[in-house]
Amino acid sequence: MKFAKSSEQRGRVLTALGAMRQQLGLVLGAAQAARETAEAELERLRLEQRILRAGIAHADPEDLRHPALSSVQDRLNAVHTAFYAEASTVPGKLRQLVAESAPGAASAPPSDWLGRVGTGKLSVPPLWRIGSSTVDSSGPFPVAVPLLDESHLSITTAPKTRAAAEALVENLLLRVLSSMEPGAVRVHLWDIGQLTAVLPNLYPLSRTSAVTVYDPARLDDLLDELAGYIRRTHAQTMQAGHHSVRSMREALGQRTEPWRIAVFFGNGEDWSREQLRELRRIAGGALAAGISLIGVDLPTMFGGGVENIRLVDEQHAVTSMTGQDIVVDLDPPIPAVEVSAAASRLADALIAKQGGPRSFPDLLPAELGRESSARELRAPVGFYEGDPVEVVIGDATPHALIGGPSGSGKTNFLYALIGSLAARYPPSELALYLLDFKEGVSFAGLAPGRRDASWLPHARLIGVNVNTDREFGLALLRFLADELRRRSAAAKEHEVTDLAELRRQDPDGHWPRIVAVIDEFQYLFAGRDTVTNQATALLEDIARRGRAQGIHLILASQDIAGIDAFWGKPAVFEQCTLRIAMPKARRVLAETNNAAVAAPKWHAVVNHDSGVAHGNQLAHVPDASSRDVFSSLQRRLWELYSNEHERPRLFDGAHSPILEHVPAFAALSPGGRPQALLGQAIEVEEKACAVDLFGAPGRNLAVLGTAAAEALSILDSAAKSLGRQYRPNEVEFLVSCLVDRCMPAVEHLVQWLKGEGHLVSQPQEDELGACLQQLVEGPTGHPRILLLYGVDAALPVLEAKKPGELKSGLDHFRTVLKQGPTRDVHTLGWWRSTARLKDTLGFGSTDDIGAWAALDVQGSELSQFAAGQVVHWSPRPGRALFFDRSTHVSPEVMIPFDRPEF
Template sequence: MPGFQTALVNAAAACDAAASRAGLAAERLGDAAFQTPVDPALLAAERQISDAAAASAQQLRADPELLQAGRVVLHEGRSVPLLVPFGARGHLATSVDARVEGVAALVRTAVLHAVAAREPNGLRVVGIDTATLGASFAPLRPLADAGVIEAVATDARAAADAVALAESQVAEHIARRRTDRLLLVVASLGDAPRTLVERIDALARSGLAHGVTVLGCGLPDLPQAAVMHAVGDRVEITNPPAAPFGRGDRLAAPVAWPDAPDPSFVAGEAVRLAERAKAAATLTFGDLIPAAPESGDPARGLEVLIGRDAAGEVRLRFDDATPHWLVGGRTGGGKTVFLLDVLYGLASRYAPSDLALFLLDFKEGVSFTEFIPTERDPSFIPHARAVGVESDREYGLAVLKTLNEEMTRRSNVMKRYGTNSFAGLRGHEAYPRIVCVADEFQVLLAGNDRVASEAVALLENLARKGRSYGVHLVLASQTISGIEALWAKKDSIFGQFPMRIALPGARTVLEPNNDAAARISLGQVVVNTEGGTAGADRVARFPDTDPEVMLRLREQLGRAHAGVGAPRVFYGYRPVHLADALPGERKPGRALLGREVSLHLAAAGFDLDRRPGRNLAILGSDPVGGEALEAAVEALTGNGAQVWGVDLTGHADLRRTTARIAPDAFAAALAEIPDGTVLAAWGLDAAALDTKGQKALRDLLRTGPARGAHLLGWWRNLRRYTDDIGGTAGREDVAGALVLNLPGSEIMGHFGPQFQHWHPRPGRALLVDRHADTAGGRLVVPFSRPEGHAPGPRRSGEDTIERTRQ
């Protein structure tokens, strides 16, 4: 049997003296080994061969270029390992697929051998098993969880994707972008189309030289492969072309399929190799921070290290090729951790003058509190310009408007210098690159209202033009399906997002035929720079955050940029108080009512000047209306204004008023308001004004502003308010309104159809100024009483103007 004797002698030559003796015995044995009767001397030689093979089996199994694919059967039940070229030196094929137990055992043995024989993460495994729905790979599940087995296709479409992944490996290897190997294991193909088989054949022809090895079960015609043919319960093996397997093309000795490994061994080895791969692939959070912070140049783009895969470190970029990123992942899938890895990595590589961050979180969570000062920790990331925590949609819209305005400014500067790129702009002026991250951005686009339509238009403009002006978007979400406002613009917006990043549970970030996100585990991410196309995926493992490293970096950056102020922070859930107003926001004659939901969170107020109609109505039964009126009075009296107050609710705090009117004296006092005096009234709907009282009220509204007399009134009932001011005839006499819990359908009859989309919610109000607003008012967070603050006690008789003036 010349093929076997040459294979054995070649394999054993590097072992020990016993292997040399086995070679001599094999020459004596020759083809006579299977003649009858058997010469006892030949049996002795056979035993020498068996002993030599056993002595060297452990060393041979550790050789990545050889695989024990079964056992060569000798006399009296003796056998020696069948070692075939594998890995970089050859493919292996069988005539039957993994529905035969021996072939299934071969699949598991080959995967464990190939993974163990190479450096950690030096090999990727892609499987196809359509006939048994992945059962051949089931005992190797830990390797799949660790990302070593990147995919196991169980249907025809997924099988085509798996082959595409192997084809991309060849292309990347030719382009010298990958140095690892890929093992394509075809356990079963079922009724696969001929075109898929032809693609696998093409891979086999070119794969060995370009990083791909194929184990093709049920593919006996696989090129450049040693082929194991099933003949009854035995196997014949055919040499691959030009392989140093023997002088003939077929091994003369019969071969048995490999015995099924002990299940506990397979499970334990799979776990061991998976843990080894995880340890080698995972960077620590500290590894993401460069040794020389802020050493990056943003002119040509931003680069950040996010993790590692089998080919080495994975770095992502914001540049002309990948200007915007789309990130998807289920709740608990690691999306927040991944975003923190990216943003802290960027902040450590670029100075605040080179990178500006705008961060929006549209749902409950603490995604971006690690960038802002808190009561617990005053440190912050100086790159952050504006941060929204549980942002309102209107706040997100304000940020998008700001970014679009910034693009316009940069466009004008670029025209002045005659350049059309951000790199050219940086050659003249040091504008920073801007990265805007919107987590759960679908909330911003929810519904079919004005906010959604404006946001879509702004996003489309930023997506199309941002790369030229150094403005980049990161939109993160659990899903982008079902967003009504995107129906007509989805392709025009997301077509500008070639970078797709999918975490576990991502459903719509990748193309519909790409299920890579379903095959990764927590701590892994699919990176795809081809718009989510199947076959262009790179699976990386990213580290968990480290609070100590993050704090150390914040403090380091704070010391280096002590002159950079903290970001403006919008807390969507937090009440606001007048006590937090800055000195410059308090002006004479300005009634402060809350904070605008805008980028700069400016104090929202109403100017009480001498123009006709400069009166203010607070409308709605929400108790915060009375508290906002208290804040307005405090702001006015703090700047020297004279304010008379009347409380018709029994719950107002009148301590900041300069005079107080008894409720039963209110109707008479309306006609006696002096020039230069503001009348603040709580609960005017309860005044029950008669005809004379209503006339006095309407006269004050109509003629008072010209002499410096104004009304700030809180009506809890809209119908009562319109009756008191005289309906439509008195509408222009009250130019200002703070609308609380009254829906747009109820107020549009009085204020106009542009307010039909107003949807009230707790902690928000709509500030309308007929003299300043033309398109629906401004959303504000009304001032409320600080926690624990209650109206002060009153003394007998102190609620009349006469006693207060004494």
């Protein structure tokens, strides 16, 4: 049994081994077959490769007769036929492509364009011809390379081909300069091996801005200049919402910056590590800024897009555009005489186009008021070598600082800026608030006058001769702060963050950009008082938050004191990223930036980068402030917009307003609560300082000080304004003048009141006590106004008591002051000193004088009459300090009305 079982197992093993041998045989056979097939296919591919390299027409006959190739020979013949049929059309297609992409001088023979002046274009040819090539009998085709807005060029020479490389660059530059309008392209030339003769045939253009030559030692200057231009241009394009000069140009439909080509002729030697690093940085951002670089034998590759040209010999080259297998026949050099003559004609055309110094009308657009201020304000203020230099006011450059000594042209620059802005933006897009602290009338001509009834429709406020009225500058800042809060609330309501979005969400709202120009702004900080403290806080707040709501400050100063005022106020100074320095200005630009020192007269250094040197733009500012220059534009704007916009408010610190010309006086009429108008409030809106005379204790007025003219004016204005609010015989004025020299003026007022039909009594000095007693003890009857001139002069008489009397006239007067307002009796009196007012009031409360106007009285004497608060007041002619307990937190300065001589 055991033997049988063992034999059975052996049989199964042998059977399994036999099956495995069979399977292995099948696998090995298949592998052998696959190997033979692969070797045959490899041999066929090698044969096919040899034939393709040599071409069917030149292949080895043995290869063509090889059995392995018989299956694909027909396919190769078909491919060969199709390829050469297609290849025969390539030159024609390339000729058509170059004709479309490189029109005119970009590809035409020099005889068609050499010496001709280009015309204005926004788009530039993407390709520029350098030579031709041939691939078969179908004829040559042009070879062109990209340049402006498209690519940089890197040229590598072979031995003895330097002259050919220079001719290649010269031909390219001449094609570009002849295609574009004069001044549209600027060329910068640097050659490490040539002190002066860098492309000498183009030197006639070096007398213009078209070509600038740098000697070998000025490589760093050229790199710095290009880097600064890229930074400045990038900032401007980003502010305008574009990613490149090209996209901004296409969006605006006009050229905003010239194209630039920087040519670097090297010799293969290494540069310093810093120079190479700077060159690569420049190359990376140059194309977006409209700069193309051409490098010859440089020790590094450019960053960004670059095309390579490698010279094979003096007449041939290979390019990365066509590939290494196509040799380019370079265009022959243009004769030097013809190049020089053409350069001269281009230079003459550019000089003629620039036309020497530009005038103010050249700053103005062809059509007035066509721009929108939703994103920013942009306007040219001058010219550099014929090209306009713009000022941009927007989110990135929200506020401007302008500096220049007396006579440097600061006022002229302001007029050029205001005029250029007003010409581009309608009053619905731009609101101007103009304030001049110096003694002068720089902006007065922008308001209607006797000789010229026109005004600048964009101006909402014009303040002149306010050097002694710092409070008016503070009032302007308060107004701007209120407007800022109003706009911020609207932005929050519409869930937006800036003016452009607010205008889009609220198209029916009135949201123009506001520009406040404050000349000699340092006067705001002239004293250590509440005006300085409040102005500093408001200015810092507006500077920080104004940009988002379209409120912009332009602060100007003619001396360094104006700039020193900013030390310790970085919130203001740092927000003034737009800096304009007039010749010899100091501290306006960055400390290491001395461009203003060398600036010629009638020029300005415009800098949008906080005064850093790379942001400098020199601009010749045309005459904008002479007689009839600005006024002609103003009249055009006035005729265009005056029917839709009110005249601006003119505040002239050198002139006091006339009561009868004040809107508040004209609006008075009988009925309602009587108001006594005292003077003009120093506010942005035209308002009058007034005292409400209602039936409450303390509704009396005291005028304090020895300034007779102002005291007479205040009481005169109060009486006349009250007279307009009562009907005839409805009110009685009791007028007593105790100052002899004021009698004529008081008598003139009495006659005016009588002429208006009012009851007027004139108690004499010895009758005053009885009059006051009658006011206390008599019936009320009708309202009565007690007008007392020089109360202090009557005190000796009022203090005296007659035998048997318990009370003196002064006691009755105190009772009138205390109880009179509740009985419809109000006292308007003039005391020539605060001490005599105190004597009048006695030990009673000063609350019986609810309102007062101080003239030549020091602030330290007024504290007890101002609820105990410290009063900062230094008397000055033509001004008064006004305080009303019922309405004021602190006293305010007012201007007494002008009382014309009778």
